[in-house]
Amino acid sequence: MIKFIDLTREYNFIKTEVNQAIGRVLKSGRFILGREVESFEKEFAAYCGVKYCVGVASGTDALFLSLKALGIGVGDEVITAANSFVATALAVELAGAKPVFADVNPLTYNLDLDKIEKKISFRAKAIIPVHLYGQLTEMEEIKKIARRRGLKIIEDACQAHGASLFGKKAGAWGDAAAFSFYPSKNLGAYGDGGAIITNDKNIYEKLLFLRFYGQTEPYRSDFFGINSRLDELQAAALRVKLKYLDKWNQRRREIAAIYRQYITNPAVILPEGKNQAGHVFHLFVVRTKQRDALRKFLKKNGVETLIHYPIALTRQPVFKKLAGAKCPIAEQMAGEIFSLPMYPFLKNEEIKKIAMVINRFI
Ligand SMILES: Cc1ncc(COP(=O)(O)O)c(C=O)c1O
Structure with a gap:
């Protein structure tokens, strides 16, 4: 796992x-x-x-x-x-x-x-x-x-x-x-x-x-x-x-680059956007219309994933009445995004295995 x-x-x-x-x-x-x-x-x-x-x-x-x-x-x-x-x-x-609440840019x-x-x-x-x-x-x-x-x-x-x-x-x-x-x-x-x-x-x-x-x-x-x-x-x-933060952030960028290189499934949208040089990839979030099925497939193949976050703030029960606003992009993304394993001690062979499983998913 x-x-x-x-x-x-x-x-x-x-x-x-x-x-x-x-x-x-x-x-x-x-x-x-x-x-x-x-x-x-x-x-x-x-x-x-x-x-x-x-x-x-x-x-x-x-x-x-x-x-x-x-x-x-x-x-x-x-x-x-x-x-x-x-x-x-x-x-x-x-x-x-x-x-x-204000809506967000779907790229960044x-x-x-x-x-x-x-x-x-x-x-x-x-x-x-x-x-x-x-x-x-x-x-x-x-x-x-x-x-x-x-x-x-x-x-x-x-x-x-x-x-x-x-x-x-x-x-x-x-x-x-x-x-x-x-x-x-x-x-x-x-x-x-x-x-x-x-x-x-x-x-x-x-x-x-x-x-x-x-x-x-x-x-x-x-x-x-x-x-x-x-x-x-x-x-x-x-x-x-x-003392290790910069080195670990650099490793996170490296992991992101390996994901980018190996994930080729066209159904999966990889993170992109401006200002990537200073990105520290706290999370590596991808997007697909088949989010739930792909997560299930990954789990069956031994890869744990999470969703950050499954409910937009405009739809959170606690804020619904209060804000009443609609933020369609954030709300749509909440149904399509999920996060792949991302931490500095993740091994290259693990990253490649995760990419391989994603590429096998139809
Ligand atoms: C974007 C964001 N804001 C606020 C928080 C709250 O931080 P904490 O859990 O330390 O209270 C977190 C993390 O959990 C977060 O990711």
């Missing part, structure tokens, strides 16, 4: 270093907001090419706290992509604002620039472009729209660690950006974790309070904050993995 992802292979590769890092934390006796988190924040900010990073408990919290730090809440609207993971829109709801799977403007009402305060599957949204154009219409930008970079566009990294484009360190991400922890990056000192300082019960000094809260912290054990592990 070729699993969708097998994280034990990665652990075996970095075992000595990770065990050492975890041991260092255990011996230190400090588990919350200590030197590991502080160091990771500095290292990750530098890696992304921004000034500040704040470690939090998850990608969902990273989005929610970014919205709070930017002062977005009740009565405000936030425009985002209709095909994201549900957490993007949940975070907007959690902040008290209303998600407004990211926000369709032509569809955004129509969605901007006088209540709109921000755009959350989602760099889905590891490819940056067209950020220069998004920035132009945001500037023209007076909107903030919060990048959802939860699937785009290390991705870039014109040499500028994911997360370095907006007012703030949210990352998830869910274990299967390109940079994954051994549990939940997340971070926000920003170049804005005010946002940074506010976030430090917000993730820590809104406390501005010990036992004095000036803001409605929450408890949302990246912990020392996760930060120590992430520091080890960050």
Whole structure:
């Protein structure tokens, strides 16, 4: 069986270093907001090419706290992509604002620039472009729209660690950006974790309070904050993995190239689009009208696949009444897309076997 992802292979590769890092934390006796988190924040900010990073408990919290730090809440609207993971829109709801879904480009799977403007009402305060599957949204154009219409930008970079566009990294484009360190991400922890990056000192300082019960000094809260912290054990592990991120992203691009070379079944549409150089292939998503039958065939032949995501946000029961909008491209794609195994430790013979099975499918 070729699993969708097998994280034990990665652990075996970095075992000595990770065990050492975890041991260092255990011996230190400090588990919350200590030197590991502080160091990771500095290292990750530098890696992304921004000034500040704040470690939090998850990608969902990273989005929610970014919205709070930017002062977005009740009565405000936030425009985002209709095909994201549900957490993007949940975070907007959690902040008290209303998600407004815009349709996506069928080639890049990211926000369709032509569809955004129509969605901007006088209540709109921000755009959350989602760099889905590891490819940056067209950020220069998004920035132009945001500037023209007076909107903030919060990048959802939860699937785009290390991705870039014109040499500028994911997360370095907006007012703030949210990352998830869910274990299967390109940079994954051994549990939940997340971070926000920003170049804005005010946002940074506010976030430090917000993730820590809104406390501005010990036992004095000036803001409605929450408890949302990246912990020392996760930060120590992430520091080890960050050193390999570029190499692992390069391997993901290599895997994508092998898939491209070997998959020849004309019924299967491979990912394409602009800006592929900086794509980090968090997921390798293909498209076909016979999606369910092909997935079944792959499963019968020992290949595990997943769907990211089977329900467009406009069709999610939780958002149906609220948004009421139609995003036909995202809705159609949800019925045709699925994801092939994609992680740096996938072996070449496995990739070729997967391609062979796909090519045998009629
Ligand atoms: C695009 C996107 N946004 C938000 C999230 C939420 O991150 P988390 O699961 O860490 O809360 C994820 C990942 O799960 C994601 O892929």
